[in-house]
Amino acid sequence: MARILIVDDDTDLLEGQRLFLEKQGYTVQTALSIEEGLARARESAPDMIIADLMMEHYDSGFVFCKKVRELPGLEKVPIVMQTAAPRKMGFTFDASVSPGREWMKVDEVLTKPVPLEHLLGKIEQYLSSKSRHE
Amino acid sequence: MNESGPAVRPLPGAPLTAASIAGLDREPIRVLVIDAEEGMREGLRRILQKRGCIVRSAVTGESALRLLAESPCEVALVPLSMPGMEGSALTEQIIRRFGGRTVVVITSARASVEAAVEVTRQGAFDFLVRPSSPENLICVVERAAQQGRMVREREKYLSELAGERNLSHQMINSMHEGVVVLNIRREPVFMNPRAEHFLGTHFRDGMSLPDLFPDMDTAAAIEAVIDSAPDHPECRVVQLSGGERRLQGSISPLLREGEAGGAIVILSDVTETWKAEQDKNRFISMVAHELKSPLSAIINYLNVILTGMFDDNPAKVREMLERCKIRGEALLDLVRDLLYINSREVGKVERTIEPLDLKLVIASQLEFFKVQADKRRICFQLEAPSGPCVVKADRGDLDRIFMNLISNGIKYNREKGSLTVRITEAGPAWEIAVADTGIGMSDAEQAGIFQEFYRVKNHKTSGITGTGLGLATVRRVLAGYNGGAVVQSRPDAGSTFTVTFPRES
Numbered sequence: 001m002a003r004i005l006i007v008d009d010d011t012d013l014l015e016g017q018r019l020f021l022e023k024q025g026y027t028v029q030t031a032l033s034i035e036e037g038l039a040r041a042r043e044s045a046p047d048m049i050i051a052d053l054m055m056e057h058y059d060s061g062f063v064f065c066k067k068v069r070e071l072p073g074l075e076k077v078p079i080v081m082q083t084a085a086p087r088k089m090g091f092t093f094d095a096s097v098s099p100g101r102e103w104m105k106v107d108e109v110l111t112k113p114v115p116l117e118h119l120l121g122k123i124e125q126y127l128s129s130k131s132r133h134e
Numbered sequence: 135m136n137e138s139g140p141a142v143r144p145l146p147g148a149p150l151t152a153a154s155i156a157g158l159d160r161e162p163i164r165v166l167v168i169d170a171e172e173g174m175r176e177g178l179r180r181i182l183q184k185r186g187c188i189v190r191s192a193v194t195g196e197s198a199l200r201l202l203a204e205s206p207c208e209v210a211l212v213p214l215s216m217p218g219m220e221g222s223a224l225t226e227q228i229i230r231r232f233g234g235r236t237v238v239v240i241t242s243a244r245a246s247v248e249a250a251v252e253v254t255r256q257g258a259f260d261f262l263v264r265p266s267s268p269e270n271l272i273c274v275v276e277r278a279a280q281q282g283r284m285v286r287e288r289e290k291y292l293s294e295l296a297g298e299r300n301l302s303h304q305m306i307n308s309m310h311e312g313v314v315v316l317n318i319r320r321e322p323v324f325m326n327p328r329a330e331h332f333l334g335t336h337f338r339d340g341m342s343l344p345d346l347f348p349d350m351d352t353a354a355a356i357e358a359v360i361d362s363a364p365d366h367p368e369c370r371v372v373q374l375s376g377g378e379r380r381l382q383g384s385i386s387p388l389l390r391e392g393e394a395g396g397a398i399v400i401l402s403d404v405t406e407t408w409k410a411e412q413d414k415n416r417f418i419s420m421v422a423h424e425l426k427s428p429l430s431a432i433i434n435y436l437n438v439i440l441t442g443m444f445d446d447n448p449a450k451v452r453e454m455l456e457r458c459k460i461r462g463e464a465l466l467d468l469v470r471d472l473l474y475i476n477s478r479e480v481g482k483v484e485r486t487i488e489p490l491d492l493k494l495v496i497a498s499q500l501e502f503f504k505v506q507a508d509k510r511r512i513c514f515q516l517e518a519p520s521g522p523c524v525v526k527a528d529r530g531d532l533d534r535i536f537m538n539l540i541s542n543g544i545k546y547n548r549e550k551g552s553l554t555v556r557i558t559e560a561g562p563a564w565e566i567a568v569a570d571t572g573i574g575m576s577d578a579e580q581a582g583i584f585q586e587f588y589r590v591k592n593h594k595t596s597g598i599t600g601t602g603l604g605l606a607t608v609r610r611v612l613a614g615y616n617g618g619a620v621v622q623s624r625p626d627a628g629s630t631f632t633v634t635f636p637r638e639s
Contacts, residue, residue: 009591009596010427010430010431011596011597012431012432012434012435012457012461013427013430013431013434015435015454015457016431016434016435016437016438016454017434019438019443019444019450019454020434020437020438020441020443023441023443023444032591032592032593032596033591033592036593054423055591056591084422084423084426084427084430085419085422085423112426112427112430113426113429113430113433113434114430115437116434116437116438116441
């Protein structure tokens with residue numbers, strides 16, 4: 001079954017999403033910081049990553065994504081970012097256009113709270129397109 | 135020449151009379167009559183006095199100069215030739231010493247008209263051929279007086295003008311705003327020192343618009359103002375950066391006799407307001423983020439519960455609901471803290487400054503937190519000098535400071551730890567150290583500890599709720615009392631927050 005890594009500094013959010021996704025049959029790993037997230041990613045090479053944006057720093061999520069992409073085998077792993085940050089905060093997060101996507105190194109940015117069905121839909125979408133490419 | 139005077143244009147609305155031209159309707163003309171012959175002197179005096187002039191007379195050039203020095207006359211009637219000093223020499227002296235206020239008219243016999251004309255070349259205003267009709271005499275004297283008054287008024291006007299120009303110059307140069315003037319060809323023609331300072335360049339001839347305003351938007355706005363129709367002049371306000379500064383430029387058209395003549399740019403330093411605005415925006419973004427995070431966690435749990443996937447596991451459901459409650463309560467705390475900060479900022483919190491004993495204030499706070507501490511079996515200690523530790527403060531402010539520090543000392547402590555509050559005298563201040571034996575912080579984690587919404591996030595803190603505003607509030611409140619707060623901490627050993635507060639003796 002597909003392995004999903006969720007990185008977020010909010011324990012409760014991690015717990016809720018973990019419980020839900022595990023019930024859907026996914027193997028879920030969680031990490032509270034980008035260091036921990038990178039360690040998990042390195043060990044277990046997840047099929048997909050869901051990452052928060054504002055953790056220790058306001059741009060921790062971007063730093064994390066950049067570093068994940070440098071890990072062998074994870075250059076193309078689907079990454080969906082979820083953030084409670086307002087859409088415009090000095091810069092606009094828009095991964096739907098390619099310059100933004102290349103700069104942010106994420107496939108999509110979702111705004112919290114992300115409804116569970118929506119999250120599940122995104123996961124299925126990215127995993128199926130990933131398996132098609134492989 | 136004495137019969138056809140210089141053309142004088144009437145002032146609009148004022149009828150032209152000899153008196154009004156000469157200003158005689160304002161005050162009488164003072165005339166000095168110089169002549170060696172008494173008959174001549176008296177004859178002239180009579181005619182002039184009859185026409186309202188104030189007349190003095192002198193027999194010699196020397197006495198004439200003495201009289202002029204004593205009291206000024208507007209017109210001096212100087213004979214071309216006289217015993218002792220010649221008329222031309224006297225004229226020269228009068229012009230040299232009293233030229234600003236006395237006009238010379240040469241009187242001469244018809245035979246020596248040519249010599250008289252020569253003297254007018256040397257500075258006499260006019261000449262009068264004797265014998266002359268009383269009307270002619272009056273006419274020449276009035277014209278001379280008018281000439282003198284015109285010369286004086288012109289000088290006064292010129293000196294006022296120079297003074298005003300000097301004043302405008304000083305005003306423009308001492309302005310806090312930068313002033314740049316551009317002509318219709320978009321060439322900078324003037325910059326005051328402030329503008330040079332703001333734009334980091336010195337004015338020189340031949341500068342171009344982009345030399346001063348490399349920013350395209352500003353240059354375009356200036357051009358639009360210069361090109362705007364004079365009957366519908368356009369004004370623009372732009373923001374631009376000047377080095378570290380944020381400048382606001384107000385651009386208005388420069389009109390010359392109703393025609394477009396260029397633009398005036400007034401530059402003001404809006405760095406402070408701009409920074410405050412940036413800070414405010416950042417704060418609002420942070421608030422939005424901090425409000426949405428707990429709500430996201432709560433909604434997420436509720437959604438999981440609502441899927442029904444844990445209906446067979448009531449303990450798990452209960453666990454999730456417990457966390458919803460805790461996060462909901464933390465959210466409420468955050469809203470309360472935000473409202474408190476806001477009401478403090480706008481000065482709505484009523485404060486009573488009175489002498490208070492820190493020992494009593496802290497003891498009652500410790501008492502309040504006892505239940506919470508007992509749950510985690512944390513013991514309190516209060517160490518203080520034997521006498522009262524008096525400060526002048528508002529009770530609510532002190533409560534807020536120590537409530538935050540003691541609450542943190544419990545939340546971030548370990549089970550069965552201890553929390554020590556130690557009051558010591560440190561010169562003109564009290565030092566209050568609140569020391570816990572808890573999880574502590576690394577140096578990096580301590581760095582932003584007093585900033586709004588900063589929270590140390592790691593495995594050890596992951597279940598602990600907080601608003602991220604507690605220590606920021608402590609610092610803000612202390613700043614109002616010239617107090618301060620510092621932190622010392624080691625991971626897994628504990629943190630000590632030390633507050634300094636001015637003593638009241």
